[in-house]
Amino acid sequence: MRALTEIREHETASIGYFTDPAVGAKLLSMGILPGYPIVILRKTLQGDTFYIKVGDNRFAIRKKEAACIVLK
Amino acid sequence: MYRAQIKSKAKEKIRTFKVGLLGNPNCGKSSVFNYLTGLRQKTGNFPGVTVDKKTGSFQLGSDTQIILTDFPGTYSLYPTSQDERIVAQTFTNPNDPNYSDAIIYIADVTQLEKHLLLFSQLLDLGIPLVLALNMADLAAKRGIRVKREQLEKKLGVPVICISGRTGHHIEKLKERLKSVLDKYFPTINLEKNSTNGKAKNFYTPSxxxxxxxxxxxxxxxxxxxxxxxxxxxxxxxxxxxxxxxxxxxxxxxxxxxxxxxxxxxxxxxxxxxxxxxxxxxxxxKAGQGKNFTAILDNALTHPWLGPVIFFLIMLFVFQAIFSWAAYPMDWIDSAFAQLNEWLSNSLPANALTDLLIDGIVAGLGGIVIFVPQIAILFFLIGLLEEVGYLARVVYLFDGLMQRFGLGGRSIVALISGGACAIPAIMSTRTISNWKERLITILVTPFISCSARIPVYTALIAFAVPSKKIWWIFDQQGLAFMGLYLIGILAAFGSALVLKHLLKSSENTMLILELPEYRLPVLRNILYHVNAKVKAFVFQAGKIILMISVLLWAMASYGPTGAIEQARREALTLAAQQQLDQQSTDNLIAAKEIEASYAGLLGKSMEPLIKPLGYDWKIGIALVTSFAAREVFVSTMSTIYSIGSDAEPMRLKERMEKDVHPETGQPVYTTATAISLLLFYVLAMQCMSTLVVVRRETGSWKWPALQFVFMTGLAYLVSFGAYQLLS
Incomplete structure (x- = not known):
């Protein structure tokens, strides 16, 4: 079991579950669901914000929140 | 009589319904809102918060009037931000003034699945709904086809494919809304009957x-x-x-x-x-077409190229507010000058005329002068928002700004503040986290705005000799840059302090949708500009006008007989020195302002500002500067009787010659000038900004706090500098 913070850029994975319920609830409401393919497209210079793609949609997410996404 | 009867009968039959416009962020809601209501819209606040509430009205046939409210873009009825809370708050309370009789729900058909989540929640609330699938034009291009009729049957609500971009099927949307209203609120029985034909619940509770x-x-x-x-x-x-x-x-x-x-x-x-x-x-769904978003984002969100491009874009925005706005501002200036001249020529010379010309008309001019900057900034920000770029700015700068308690979007306000704090502070409405927004509002005025430039020019010339050091750099230019840096430092430093002082119950999370890049719709941007200009002129403008009339009265009136006596003294003095007409007038103006309430206030302030190296003359200028910082130069020029429209450099020469009547020492030393410069960098001296802060924060508490901490900091720093240097 790896968190989203542990995979390399451009490596596609599948969302498993969310460890933090508040973050999970927000992710769900934005259509980021378990089972969806997820990929980190790039990171900012300081590496604290990720540019991710889930299905066809793009999101900016902080490292802290990304750590709550556990991959299958 | 017969006609009148028909008319009154028709009036009786007009029914008014409150309709809410809801949808996820980036669903294209505002385009639809603009199409439905046209210019019949106004902007206010939702109760208790400073979140834009746009309402507009339109007619459905001859007997139905719709009051449409545009709710903030929301993902779900489980809110995570202040904007989203408004929707949950409104729709859990059937007695809320904004509670809608029916809802038009806008969903982006290219992202239907997630856009239907909120829709399904609203469906369970039992409020009549119409589902509008937006971006029908885009969907057709991408080969997305919707089985509309089947979907309609399955969901139990009318479904229409529309385009807020081209206006496609907007009329049909209105028709369907009318049929829904007719069904739920039958005309025969005017009692609300919303249980009629209610759809089955979408979610079955445990x-x-x-x-x-x-x-x-x-x-x-x-x-x-x-x-x-x-x-x-x-x-x-x-x-x-x-x-x-x-x-x-x-x-x-x-x-x-x-x-x-x-x-x-x-x-x-x-x-x-x-x-x-x-x-x-x-x-x-057919196969994906070419994806411009991916290509553009390779550059625009690139780790280091992205920030570089952003600063280039902001340089352009800054240039636009800073120099392009100067032309319309000059026109406004001269138009008001002409109006004044015309008024003073055609009205009898008395106190009432003075009030009208120098108080009210000048005050109005002081408000309208900000319009070009506000319009240009909101046009460009609106453009960047419409194409989807501002979300990328948040991605790029969130990490950095977070350290100072600010949000990614704060950087746009801070940079715009370099031209003028007023539009910059008004632009913070898009920061959805309240604490981040508040801190941005509180620290933005530290950034040196264009109104400080004339003051800097006059005083730097005084304090720093013009001398070339290292190649092309002039000492004075470096001093100028130093002042800007001090402002930036003060902004980020105090943000850091406020980050720890202010408490917030809001979750700080960043999970932000980065929408696909789209061509902007000009109409939407112009409506946005119009709303912002109107908000400033008609809402903030009222209070600004009152304060500027008050400031004018303070500078023109004094205790009984004081002004007349000052005038007589000036005339005697002028006669003794055999001054020409111009110099006599200048002398009269100088003596009069000294005898006015503003003069008295400046003089009574002297003990307070003496430790900073200022005398009563600067005291008066500090009081009048409150109308606008650049007034410092004209007030000082008036006091030195060189005429209020003298060049800053002439003022400098005149100030250098001023000596203490008793000691014979120069009044203004380098230490005074530096202390005054630092004061102008840091102090809160702009009443228009304070009024806008009041409007954006919803209470006088925050502008009062801002005034105290900015001016307090300015006092301490200037005090330190003067004591150290003199």
Missing amino acids: EQEEKIIAKVKKILPLQSDYQALLIAHHYHWLSWLNRQQKRQIAAILEQNPFDDLRAQVDETMARYNRLSPLVRKYLA
């Missing part, structure tokens, strides 16, 4: 939830079960519940314990489990 719902419904008159469930989730922050009701709900939840967040996740998943198959079944 057994435990059912128990809670039944009990909550016993204490509150609600329209649906789902409202009761939402209240059980949100009761602790819903402001429309009284303390007793909150206690009762807390008691219910104690008897029937339920895991708030778990239940929310389960409910959301249950909704998707029903939605996903529907979307798969009724939406046919």
Whole structure:
């Protein structure tokens, strides 16, 4: 079991579950669901914000929140 | 008489309905809103918060009037920001003034699955709905086909494919809205009858939830079960519940314990489990076309190229507000000057005319002068927002700004503040986290704005000799840059302090959708500009006008007889020195302002400002500067009787010659000038900004605090500098 913070850029994975319920609830409401393919497209210079793609949609997410996404 | 009767009968029959416009962020809601209401729209605030509430009206046939409210873009009825809370707060309370009779729900058809989540929640609230699938033009291009009729049957609400971009099927949307209203609110019986033909609930609550719902419904008159469930989730922050009701709900939840967040996740998943198959079944997707977003974002969100491009774009924005706005500002200036001249030529010379010309018309001019900067900034920001770029700015700068308690979007306000703090502060409405927004509002005025430039010019010339050091750099230019840097430093430093001082109950999370890049719709941007200009001129403008009339009165009137006496003295003195007409007038102006209330205030301030190296003359200029910082130069010029429109450099020469009547020492030393420069960098001296801060924060508490900490800091720093240097 790896968190989203542990995979390399451009490596596609599948969302498993969310460890933090508040973050999970927000992710769900934005259509980021378990089972969806997820990929980190790039990171900012300081590496604290990720540019991710889930299905066809793009999101900016902080490292802290990304750590709550556990991959299958 | 017969005609009149018909008319009154027709009037009786006109029915007015409140309709809400809802949808996810980036669903294209505002385009639809602009199409439906045209220019019949106004902007206000939702009760208790400073979040834009746009309302507009339109006619449906001859007998129905619609008041349309544009609600903030929302993902779900489980809010995570102040904007989203408004929607949950409104739709859990059937007595809320904004509670809608019906809802037009806008969903982006290219992202239907996630856009239907909120729709399914609203469906369960029991409010009549019309579902508009937006971006029909884009969907057609991408080969997305919707089985509209089947979807309509399955969901039990009217479904229309529209385009807010081209206006496609907007008329049809109105027709369907009318048929829904006619069905739920039959004309024969004017009583509201919303249970009529109610659709079945989308989400089936668990057994435990059912128990809670039944009990909550016993204490509150609600329209649906789902409202009761939402209240059980949100009761602790819903402001429309009284303390007793909150206690009762807390008691219910104690008897029937339920895991708030778990239940929310389960409910959301249950909704998707029903939605996903529907979307798969009724939406046919063809292959993806070329993706411009991916290509553009390779550059625009590149780790280091992205920030470079951003600063180039902001340089352009800055240039636009800074120099392009100068032309219309000059026109406004000269138009008001001409108006003044015309008025003073055609009206009798008396106190009332003075009030009209120098008080009211000049005050109005001081308000209208900001319009070009506001319009240009909001045009360009609106453009960047429309194409989807501002979300990328948040991505790029969130990490950096977070360290100072600011949000990614704060950087746009801070940079714009370099031209003028007023539009910059007004632009913070798009920062959804309240604490980040508040800190941005409070620190933006530290950034040196264009009004400080004339003051800097006059005083730097005084304090720093012009001398070339290292190649092309002039000492004076470096001093100028130093002042800007001090402002930036003060802004970030105080943001850091405020970050630790201010408390916030809001979650700080960043999960932000980066929408696809789209061509902007000019109409939307112009409506946005129009709304912002109107908000400033008609809402903030009223208070600014009152204060500027007050400042004018203080500078023109004094205790009984004082002004007349000053005038007589000046005339005697002028006669003795055999001055020409111009110099005599200048001398009179100087003596009069000295004798005015502003003069008295400046003089009585002298003990307070003496430790900073200022005398009463600077005191007067500090008082009048409150109308606008650049007034410092004209006030000082008036006091030195060189005429209020003298060049800053002439003022400098005149100030250098001023000596103390008793000691014979120069009044203005380098130390004074530096101390004054630092004061102008740091002090809050702009009443228009304070009024706008009041409008954006909803209370006088914040502008008062801002005034105290900025001016307090300025006092301390100037004090330190003067004592050290003199």
